[in-house]
Amino acid sequence: MxxxxxxxxxxxxxxxxxxxxxxxxxxxxxxxxxxxxxxxxxxxxxxxxxxxxxxxxxxxxxxxxxxxxxxxxxxxxxxxxxxxxxxxxxxxxxxxxxxxxxxPLVSKVHVEAERHHAAGNEILLIGHAGHPEVIGTMGQLPEGAVRLIETSDDARTVLPGNPERLAFITQTTLSVDDTAEIVAILKERFPAIVGPHKEDICYATTNRQAAVKSIAPRSDRVIVVGAPNSSNSLRLVEVAERAGCPKALLIQRAHEINWADFEGITTLGVTAGASAPQVLVDEIIDAFRARYDVTVESVVTANENIAFNVPRELRDDAQPRASRRVQG
CATH class of the missing domain: 3.40.50.11270 (Rossmann fold)
Incomplete structure (x- = not known):
């Protein structure tokens, strides 16, 4: 053998x-x-x-x-x-x-949108059309109160009603670099534009993109474990290639691996989008172990210890909910 x-x-x-x-x-x-x-x-x-x-x-x-x-x-x-x-x-x-x-970090953007609207500001939302988060955020306010900015070109051509009463918010799962470019254009065109007190792109999106940037230049290929409808996973693929990896691939499960894409490689970068469980990462690493003599090197760029509370109704001390339904 x-x-x-x-x-x-x-x-x-x-x-x-x-x-x-x-x-x-x-x-x-x-x-x-x-x-x-x-x-x-x-x-x-x-x-x-x-x-x-x-x-x-x-x-x-x-x-x-x-x-x-x-x-x-x-x-x-x-x-x-x-x-x-x-x-x-x-x-x-x-x-x-x-x-x-x-x-809760999406809810924070919703609150910002309402605050800007109450202050009489026209709102620009940086995000991707059709994404559920964008639909939800735009749906916090009356139709027409929020205008979507998807690209740098949109930022260069948008014509607000009153440039002195303008604010921007962003989807939480965007490319940090792309968003920074769009924001820079908006600030140059509209110096009075108001942004969030704290960046809307969430800590997890930012951290995962930074981690990919650290491994991409050393990798012959990068695998992002995630789904094709996951915005943050798609951004990781883009970030990996921009950061110097010749080719990055979005893969959901090990059986999807096209082994021809990995012929002749000696270094593989692996990450996972924010909605992909560790078991799928392990599955893909095991698939490579079956074909290669694998050494795994963990590259840590940040430590996360954030947790959010579940709704009151689900906590251990919650009062039983009155229900007509027979529990059996």
Whole structure:
């Protein structure tokens, strides 16, 4: 049997689950444990199919809109990405029992948007059209109150009604470098523009991108473990290539690996998006161990110890919820 070729895997840290994702998954699991199945979840709780399927097996039912949910006493959970104000309003109208798993850092952006609107500012939201977080943030205010800026070109051409009454907010999962470029253009064009007190791009997005930048120049290839609809995972692929890696690939599971993409490599960078669990990272590393003589080197650029509380209704000291449903 021929000797396996040597391969150094540079394992970026931080990687994988962030506090907001961890909290969202915990909310679904605690709701299932406390109230029993089914638990309804509007939109994927986080953008990872493995996580979604795991929760589905435990009794979570995923829907895109509330009108897919029958009249029920079962909990209804809003995803980590946040929802427009119309969604909880509709839930209240139907007397649904809902739990909000919106990441607190996304909620912070919602509060900023409302504060700027109340102050009479026109709001520019830097983000990606169609992403659930952007839909949720724009949905905090009346239609037309928030204008979306996706690119540097948008920043160069946008014409606000009153440049003296202008503010910007951002999606939390953007490229740090791209966003900095867009913000610089806006500030040059509109010196009076008001930004967030603290950057909107979340700590986890920033840390994961910094970690990838540290391994990319040393890597022949970089694998980002994540889903194709995960904004922060897609940004990691872009960041890796810009930072000097010849090719970065987004891979969800080990069976998706196209081994031809890795022929002749000696160093592989590995990271994971904020909604990808460690078990999928381990699965991919094991797949390489089967073909290579692997040495894993952990490259740590930051330590994270952030945690967010779950909703009051799910805490150990919560009062039992009155329900018409028979618990059995």
């Amino acid at each position: 021929p000797a396996r070729p040597p391969l150094t895997i540079l394992l970026a840290a931080p990687r994988g689950f962030c506090a907001g994702v961890d909290r969202a998954i915990q909310i679904v699991e605690l709701a299932l444990a406390r109230f029993g199945a089914p638990v309804y979840v509007r939109h994927e709780i986080v953008h990872n199919q493995f996580v979604v399927e795991n929760l589905r097996r435990k009794g979570a039912i995923f829907v895109e809109e509330l009108d897919e949910i029958p009249d029920t006493d079962a909990p209804v959970i809003f995803s980590a990405h946040g929802v427009p104000k119309a969604v909880p309003a509709a839930a209240r109208q139907r007397k649904l029992f809902y739990l909000d798993a919106t990441c």
